[in-house]
Amino acid sequence: xxxxxxxxxxxxxxxDGQLWSVIEFQHVKPGKGGxxxxxxxxxxxxxxxxxxxxxxxxxxxxANVDRRDYQYLYMDGADYVFMDTSTYDQITITPExxxxxxxxxxESQNVLVASNDGQPxxxxxxxSVVLEITYTEPGLQGDRSTGGTKPATLETGxxxxxxxxxxxxxxxxxxTRDGSxxxxxxx
Numbered sequence: 001x002x003x004x005x006x007x008x009x010x011x012x013x014x015x016d017g018q019l020w021s022v023i024e025f026q027h028v029k030p031g032k033g034g035x036x037x038x039x040x041x042x043x044x045x046x047x048x049x050x051x052x053x054x055x056x057x058x059x060x061x062x063a064n065v066d067r068r069d070y071q072y073l074y075m076d077g078a079d080y081v082f083m084d085t086s087t088y089d090q091i092t093i094t095p096e097x098x099x100x101x102x103x104x105x106x107e108s109q110n111v112l113v114a115s116n117d118g119q120p121x122x123x124x125x126x127x128s129v130v131l132e133i134t135y136t137e138p139g140l141q142g143d144r145s146t147g148g149t150k151p152a153t154l155e156t157g158x159x160x161x162x163x164x165x166x167x168x169x170x171x172x173x174x175x176t177r178d179g180s181x182x183x184x185x186x187x
Contacts, residue, residue, distance in 0.1 A: 002062045004037040004054045012044065012116070014061040015052075019044040019116060027056070044114075044121045047099070063116055067124070070113045072105050080105070082113060082123075093120045103158035104129045104176045125176040130185050131155055133170050136162065149181075 007013075011022045020041040029035040035056035042049045054060065070082040070091070079092045080102075093113070095102065101111070101123045112124040136152035149161040152172075160174060162181045173182040 001059050004056055004058055004060060006062070007037055007039060007054075007060070012063040012065045013041065014063045015041075019063050019065075019121065020052075023049065029056075065114050065116050065121065067112050067114045070111055072107060072109045072111060074107060082111070085110065091120065093123065097121065098123050101125050101176070103154075103156055103179065104131065104174060105156060106131070127177065128173050128175050128182055130171055130173055131158075133162065133166060133168055133172060136166065136168055138167065 005027075007022055007025045009022055009025065013020045013022065021044050022039055023042050024040040026038045027035065028038055037054045037056060039052050039054065040049060041052055069085045071085055073081045073083050073090070075081070076092060078095055080095070080098050081090055081092050083090050091113070097120050098105070099122065104125055105111070105123075106129070109125075109129070111126075114121045114124065131154040133152045134155050137150055148164055150164055151159050152162040152166065153159055154172075154174070158174075158179065160172075160179050160181055162172060166172065166184065171185040173185050174180070175182055
């Protein structure tokens, strides 16, 4: 058990039997009345985000979340198999837990897997990854680097918007948080 004074970004709270991660917090001491803590929390399993206010100094239950480095190995049916890079133990994670990370996941890629009591909660990718464009419409004469965008399919099957001048086989850097194009990568 902890108090509201121990709340920090990234802290995982157990509220009504569910795990919630703190995205933002603010300690507020109004001129009149008692202090309180205003938080924005995200449900670890569903991804739902809500605002919650706690009175200052009350007891809250924190959850112990273990974040470890894993390497993505392969798909086993519909599930994903990861290996702990320190102990070489393998774990199988369901597609629901992997979530949107599947769009940017390549074999032998390192990721962070967060777990609570041995139960995987979510897979955290690096902020950006380099992927190859496997299909995009060819650019037309007159297409310039400034201008519009076109859809492109990446080697993982995800679709993103890229500038008109990019061609099939080009490696691009992609933001894993929102799927945006960050730039071309030259080998």
